[in-house]
């Protein structure tokens with residue numbers, strides 16, 4: 042059975058956060074017209090509470106590269122990039138290059154196939170797929186307007202498949218008939234047992250906490266998404282809330298100063314957004330200012346967040362308000 | 376073409392055009408506010424003021440970026456849309472220092488209009504950029520980063536001009552648009568960035584206040600000279616439709632400002648045509664260096680000096696009409712009225728910001744006296760008129776003063792891309808053959824939208840290959856062609872601003888292709904209505920040659936020609952307090 046059909050059967054969705062059906066994306070790139078095509082493994086993982094891609098690059102580099110090679114074959118690409126966060130790159134480039142050498146020699150008959158291990162030159166936002174493309178092209182690290190989507194017009198204008206590191210790992214599992222409908226969860230925050238865990242998909246937050254022996258004794262709330270982005274669930278909501286997206290869980294307790302959490306997020310985004318569009322650039326700037334005041338105007342902050350979510354250019358500005366708005370409503374009760 | 380059915384604000388429309396929501400709404404008269412969008416360049420979609428609601432789409436979407444699609448249901452004015460637009464405007468006022476006095480946008484400011492329309496007159500955020508610096512390049516173009524909203528239009532047009540002088544530095548809320556530090560990269564002062572900045576954050580050297588002081592000076596004869604393209608554009612500043620010919624009103628308005636005399640640069644253009652055609656015919660008949668480039672455009676010849684000094688021998692030495700006119704006023708007219716030339720102050724009204732750089736070129740001085748003392752833009756002139764409560768829509772026409780007021784059709788078209796070439800060909804034909812053309816129209820070189828126009832013209836059996844470059848961004852293509860084949864062309868016109876001077880960096884705003892076309896058409900109308908349509912038949916010009924130039928050999932060459940030199944990067948000054956830096960004339964006789 043060809044790999045795309047196998048992936049369809051396994052029902053695999055992207056593990057970067059957006060959960061786009063993997064087989065569909067591969068098909069789009071396969072069918073896109075273009076002399077050259079590219080495959081990119083996105084290992085730019087930058088949310089403070091997501092570290093499962095790091096784990097995979099460390100533990101299962103062969104699987105990752107196998108997945109990439111499968112993708113190249115499936116979509117008809119001669120070139121691929123392993124796009125890695127700078128520290129990951131420095132630590133693993135040698136090892137990865139050796140594996141690539143060996144695999145290509147063994148698997149591919151022709152020597153036209155090339156996988157480049159690429160060092161991320163920016164921060165956080167480079168995980169956004171079009172920013173990543175700009176960064177490989179040595180342009181300013183900021184999102185491109187979509188459409189066109191990378192699947193038809195990506196790197197250097199060619200059809201490009203961008204998938205998360207974990208997605209490629211899971212593809213390799215599928216190819217080896219090892220896929221057990223599992224995913225990697227990153228758990229951090231006020232827990233006993235921080236780390237990466239491989240469990241079934243579509244678990245509730247409660248289940249994940251319990252299975253990993255992390256269920257807190259004290260009252261708590263969690264953020265799913267990755268520690269900057271992502272919805273907030275209170276203890277009660279955790280019973281039914283599914284843990285999806287990038288599979289990350291940051292646990293907070295009520296001992297923490299809630300304002301510090303807001304300030305942490307704001308600083309995080311303020312220093313990482315590209316500044317291209319007004320709703321996000323000015324929005325975070327103003328939130329940062331407003332949070333410094335003695336009397337904090339939460340109504341205005343909410344208004345800023347609504348507009349940011351509704352009108353921003355890329356996912357950063359579009360999704361960042363989710364966590365804030367949840368937090369203001371559920372934790373601050375404003 | 377398949378039909379597209381859409382609904383806008385509940386009304387059904389069917390169209391065949393594949394256009395953006397914004398463009399379609401503009402066509403059907405539904406107004407959508409925009410800041411970062413300009414039809415000359417690809418959308419940026421970063422201001423988000425133009426957002427609309429599309430049924431079934433989760434978020435608001437920028438109308439400037441999204442194309443109409445079958446079945447779209449669009450709402451342009453809901454509460455949700457207004458809420459976002461209001462916040463965006465608040466943000467803009469929070470990052471744009473509203474220094475409206477003398478702002479070049481003050482007459483048609485979108486920001487203030489929208490503020491009223493969306494009721495955001497009371498700012499809620501403190502201006503965050505008020506301590507940012509200003510940068511002035513070569514004493515001519517100023518980037519006021521206190522006003523910039525980072526829409527990036529200037530970056531794109533400057534790149535389109537083939538320069539890429541403007542750079543975006545840093546990220547997030549710290550990003551700044553500023554001149555490039557790279558030593559090889561220099562501004563040519565074309566002012567296209569000014570025309571595409573939605574919020575007046577870039578401007579050229581302001582000289583109108585100095586001019587107002589000069590007018591008050593009773594010891595001086597203050598003369599105004601007006602470039603060809605002003606008469607077809609200035610009306611717009613007074614609410615008159617695009618493409619109206621306003622010559623008489625313009626002259627009357629200028630006189631009312633208190634100028635002693637008003638002369639026509641079109642007369643100067645006739646001199647330029649004659650001098651240039653003579654040089655061309657000489658190069659052609661005596662096998663001298665060809666192709667010959669026109670140099671009426673100061674931004675273009677600055678580009679040659681800084682980027683292609685090897686082409687200097689190809690540039691005509693004939694001065695621009697502005698400089699010829701100034702020289703004739705100071706050398707010939709001064710003698711005629713018996714006033715020392717130091718007592719005459721020449722103020723030129725130009726469509727162009729690079730002309731402000733041209734007057735600072737000291738090699739154009741004649742015995743240390745600059746031919747032109749001040750250059751003000753069309754916008755500056757209109758601003759002065761408004762300050763003096765002169766309204767060109769309500770004024771009786773007057774005529775240019777003699778002896779520098781008569782002009783031919785050939786000179787009017789100098790303001791449009793292809794015009795200089797056409798005028799020169801009309802006269803070159805006469806000089807080469809001794810005969811007049813039966814049909815003086817060279818339609819192949821006309822048109823404000825095409826980037827490069829190529830044509831072959833026959834003069835008595837010799838086939839001339841000519842090219843007209845419309846927009847500096849297209850020159851490299853032609854330069855590459857002549858590097859490949861030095862005989863590819865005989866004569867090349869280059870105008871830096873797309874469309875020619877009618878869309879120069881000092882012209883009324885907005886400018887777009889439709890407006891370019893209308894202004895150019897008006898110039899061609901002036902041409903066709905003139906009895907004399909060839910420069911060499913201008914009676915005033917003939918008289919000056921007879922009475923003046925022909926009597927002292929070498930004089931014409933001395934005051935009507937110039938030379939060029941390789942040039943390195945001009946200074947970029949950075950400062951924070953704009954009031955401290957009022958422009959003063961350093962090097963003039965005044």
Ligand code: SF4
Nearest residue numbers: 316317318321355358
């Ligand atoms: S939403 Fe934020 S990060 Fe995304 S383009 Fe706009 S400014 Fe940049």
Ligand code: SF4
Nearest residue numbers: 474475478481484574
């Ligand atoms: S663009 Fe100029 S006129 Fe308009 S608000 Fe800003 S400073 Fe004032």
Ligand code: SF4
Nearest residue numbers: 533562563565566568
């Ligand atoms: S004046 Fe012309 S060359 Fe200079 S920055 Fe503006 S667009 Fe670029």
Ligand code: SF4
Nearest residue numbers: 523524526527529572
């Ligand atoms: S200077 Fe004007 S055109 Fe350039 S980015 Fe700023 S606001 Fe936009």
Ligand code: FES
Nearest residue numbers: 420422423425439
């Ligand atoms: S005008 Fe459309 S986003 Fe600025």
